[in-house]
Amino acid sequence: xxxxxxxxxxxxxxxxxxxxxxxxxxxxxxxxxxxxxxxxxxxxxxxxxxxxxxxxxxxxxxxxxxxxxxxxxxxxxxxxxxxxxxxxxxxxxxxxxxxxxxxxxxxxxxxxxxxxxxxxxxxxxxxxxxxxxxxxxxxxxxxxxxxxxxxxxxxxxxxxxxxxxxxxxxxxxxxxxxxxxxxxxxxxxxxxxxxxxxxxxxxxxxxxxxxxxxxxxxxxxxxxxxxxxxxxxxxxxxxxxxxxxxxxxxxxxxxxxxxxxxxxxxxxxxxxxxxxxxxxxxxxxxxxxxxxxxxxxxxxxxxxxxxxxxxxxxxxxxxxxxxxxxxxxxxxxxxxxxxxxxxxxxxxxxxxxxxxxxxxxxxxxxxxxxxxxxxxxxxxxxxxxxxxxxxxxxxxxxxxxxxxxxxxxxxxxxxxxxxxx
Numbered sequence: 001x002x003x004x005x006x007x008x009x010x011x012x013x014x015x016x017x018x019x020x021x022x023x024x025x026x027x028x029x030x031x032x033x034x035x036x037x038x039x040x041x042x043x044x045x046x047x048x049x050x051x052x053x054x055x056x057x058x059x060x061x062x063x064x065x066x067x068x069x070x071x072x073x074x075x076x077x078x079x080x081x082x083x084x085x086x087x088x089x090x091x092x093x094x095x096x097x098x099x100x101x102x103x104x105x106x107x108x109x110x111x112x113x114x115x116x117x118x119x120x121x122x123x124x125x126x127x128x129x130x131x132x133x134x135x136x137x138x139x140x141x142x143x144x145x146x147x148x149x150x151x152x153x154x155x156x157x158x159x160x161x162x163x164x165x166x167x168x169x170x171x172x173x174x175x176x177x178x179x180x181x182x183x184x185x186x187x188x189x190x191x192x193x194x195x196x197x198x199x200x201x202x203x204x205x206x207x208x209x210x211x212x213x214x215x216x217x218x219x220x221x222x223x224x225x226x227x228x229x230x231x232x233x234x235x236x237x238x239x240x241x242x243x244x245x246x247x248x249x250x251x252x253x254x255x256x257x258x259x260x261x262x263x264x265x266x267x268x269x270x271x272x273x274x275x276x277x278x279x280x281x282x283x284x285x286x287x288x289x290x291x292x293x294x295x296x297x298x299x300x301x302x303x304x305x306x307x308x309x310x311x312x313x314x315x316x317x318x319x320x321x322x323x324x325x326x327x328x329x330x331x332x333x334x335x336x337x338x339x340x341x342x343x344x345x346x347x348x349x350x351x352x353x354x355x356x357x358x359x360x361x362x363x364x365x366x367x368x369x370x371x372x373x374x375x376x377x378x379x380x381x382x383x384x385x386x387x388x389x390x391x392x393x394x395x396x397x398x399x400x401x402x403x404x405x406x407x408x409x410x411x412x413x414x415x416x417x418x419x420x421x
Contacts (some may be wrong), residue, residue, distance in 0.1 A: 008368060008380070009369065009372055010369060013025040013026070014026040018033075018041075019044075019045055019046045020395070021033055021044045021392060021393050021395060021400055023045060023377070030375060031376060032392075032400060032404055033045075033377045033392065033393065034378050034390040034391070034392045034404055034408075035378055035389075035391060037266065038261070039202070039234050039261050039262055039346075040262055040264075040265075040266055041262075041265060041393055042237060042263070042265050042303065042393060042394055043262075043265050043303060043306055043307065043312070043394055043395050044265075044393040047265065047303075047306065049302045049306050050265050050303055050306070052302075053298040053299060053301065054267070054295055054302075056298065057294050057295055057298040058295065060294075062294055063295050064290070064293050064294065065293075066289055067287045067288065067291075068287070071292060071294060073292075073294055073300075073301055074094060074292045076297075076301055077092070077292075078092035078094075080304055081271070081304075082273060084244060084245075085245070086248075086253045087253060087256075087257070087273060087274065087275055088253075089275060089277070090274065090275065090276065091275075091276045091279040092271055092273045093271055093272050093274075093288070094269065094292030094297075095272070095288050095292075096268045096270055096290050096291050097260050097268065098126075098127055098231070098233035098258060098260030099126070099127025099129050099132050100127075100129070100270055100288070100291070101233070101259065101260055101270040101272050102126045102127050102131075102135070102196065102229075102233075103127070104258075105194075105229045105256045105258050105274070106131055106132075106135070106149065106229075107282070108256065108272070108274060108278050108279065108281065108282070109196075109227045109278070110149070110194075111282055112281050113191055113192070113193040113194070113227065114191070115190060115191045115192060115193050116148065116150045116193070117149075117152070117188050117189070117190070117191065118149045118151050118152075118192065118194055118195075118196065119180075119183070119192060119194070119195040119196070119226070120135040120137060120153055120154070120195070120196050121137065121153065121154055121209075122137045122153045122154065122156070123137055123138055123157055123158060123201055123204040123205075123383055124137045124153075124157075124196075124198060124201055124231075125137075125138055125141055125198075125201065125202060125203035125204060126196060126198075126231055130146075130147070131147070131148050133147070134147030134149040135151055138204060140383075152187050154176065154179065154183065154217075155176045155179050156209040156213055156217075157201050157204060157208055157209050159172055169211075172213075173212060173216050176209075176213060177216045177217065181220060184220070184224065191225075191226075192224065192226045193226070193227060194226060194227035194255075194256075195217065195228050195229065196229040196231060197209075197214065197228075197229070197231065198230075198233075198234065198246075199214070199230060199232070199245075199246025199247045199250070200234065200235050200240070200246055200343065200346055202233070202381070202389075203381050204382065205348055205350065205381045205382030205386075205387030206341060206342055206346060206347065206348035207341070207382075208343070209250075211249050211250055213250065214247060214250040215250045215252050218252055227256065227278070228252070228254040228256075229255065229256045229258065230246065230247035230254040230257045230258070231257075231258050232245050232247065232258060232259050233258060233259060233260045233261050233270070234246075234346070235247075235346065236257070236259045236263070237259075237262050237304070237307055237312075238312050238313030238316055238394060239262070239316055239344055239345055239346050239391065239394065240316070240344040240346060241313060241314075241317030241318075241343060241345065243313075244313055245257060249343070255274060255275055255278060256272055256273065256274035256278065257272070257273050257274075258270070258271070258272050259271055259273070262303070263300045263303060264300045264303060265300075265302075265303040266299070267295060267296045267299035267300065268290070269291075269292070269296040270291070307394065310395075312395065313344075313394075315396070316345040316394050317344050318398070319345060319396045319398055319401040320342065320343070320344040320345045320401075322402065323345075323401050323405050323408075326405040326409065327340045327347070327349060327405070327408065327409070330409045330413075334412050334413065335354035335416065335420075336352060336353075336354055336360070336412065336415055336416045337352075337416075338350040338351065338352035338357060338359075338386075345391055345393075345396060346391045347389075347390055347391075348382075348388060348389040349387070349388045349408070350382065350386060351363040351364045351367065351386050351415070353419070359382070359385075359386040360386050360419075361384060361386045363386065363415050363419060364380055364386045366418065367388055367412065368388070370411035370414050370415065371407055371408065371411045374407045374410065374411060375407065376404055376408070378390050378408075379391070390404075392404065
């Protein structure tokens, strides 16, 4: 395996079993999972409805046909997603991953607008491939400056910068919109294809624009016909609690949304839902050999049905508030905590050096070891690698939320005490 495929923990673990919202490693130790395979095991482990749907498809003997034949599961899922999206005359194309979905959306936008110019957000991450890295703005994940796109990066999730620190939401939004207009007046040449943005930045450490920023941006974009792509790979399917798709927190219906991760509850699925005229606009034939295959579609249909029938968006709001409120209360007495942020079951704790307030990846690594020892899986991220980002399955119970909060606070207290020595 390449050395850039990193593993968590000083002594990495192998997960060999799972049930509900807990997993078991090869040594038999159990963990409450607060990272869900990077937000992918969205409704937990060994869910009968998903398992049985996949087993029924496998029992037919058909695990793959390709899109040159009719795939009932694709049509059924596309109809559900198109309706949920709110996008006018929406059509859906299925891929294998979020990276591939973002590549497709960028292709649709640049083709429709006949330009390679794209806007993206600072601190963003949109995937590992060549085009997706072009709209990624996080040096830790960016291998080179080469790109098929001409990209300009905007403010919107960087209120920690000195020029924005202390601004109200309204003033920050006004400053960002002014900057957008300035970019469009100075940095670009001719037409721009699209803005692509994560409503909450995943790899960026769950940093987010204040609600309403993207609505203000879209007013400016609409003046020039610039398309808006919402990257919902991490924020979709009710995870934020306050909306089914993250961009809806801003009161915006985008031209396209990309999705992946949690929709398949561990099975590989991604895709784009877009205005029909944009999706139908390409002149060349296209397909995704494995995208939307029968197994993934069986899992995704069952997962989405489960999310809707169990109102997991409301559960995310309820359990997420319990955890975030508890973390904010604890942060008042823990100098190592620089910030607590989040929406629903998508929340983060930023760790800093108590004396200076500087980002501390070392303290974040120490936290990871402490929560591992206590039986909880968490994630890391952020521009400086000092952010603990957590996103439990949407099926998290209030009892599990309280348990996880207790483990997190205890780990923060240990890290805080050690940092004070």
